[in-house]
Amino acid sequence: xxxxxxxxxxxxxxxxxxxxxxxxxxxxxxxxxxxxxxxxxxxxxxxxxxxxxxxxxxxxxxxxxxxxxxxxxxxx
Numbered sequence: 001x002x003x004x005x006x007x008x009x010x011x012x013x014x015x016x017x018x019x020x021x022x023x024x025x026x027x028x029x030x031x032x033x034x035x036x037x038x039x040x041x042x043x044x045x046x047x048x049x050x051x052x053x054x055x056x057x058x059x060x061x062x063x064x065x066x067x068x069x070x071x072x073x074x075x076x
Contacts, residue, residue, distance in 0.1 A: 001017070001021070001024075003017045003020070
């Protein structure tokens with residue numbers, strides 16, 4: 001992962017880095033690897049992640065087909 005520091009603004013670069021790491025799921029992965037995870041807990045987590053992924057895919061397909069309304073555009 002690479003972040004460009006502009007005008008010696010390290011604080012801004014750190015914010016960008018943290019946002020990228022958050023989006024990639026790196027913090028969640030690090031927290032998960034800090035301690036041993038029992039095989040039964042690991043299976044339950046993986047199953048829940050798969051269900052969540054499947055629901056998200058189904059929801060996106062339904063939005064594309066117009067069965068359910070999509071996200072409202074953000075006002076700026």
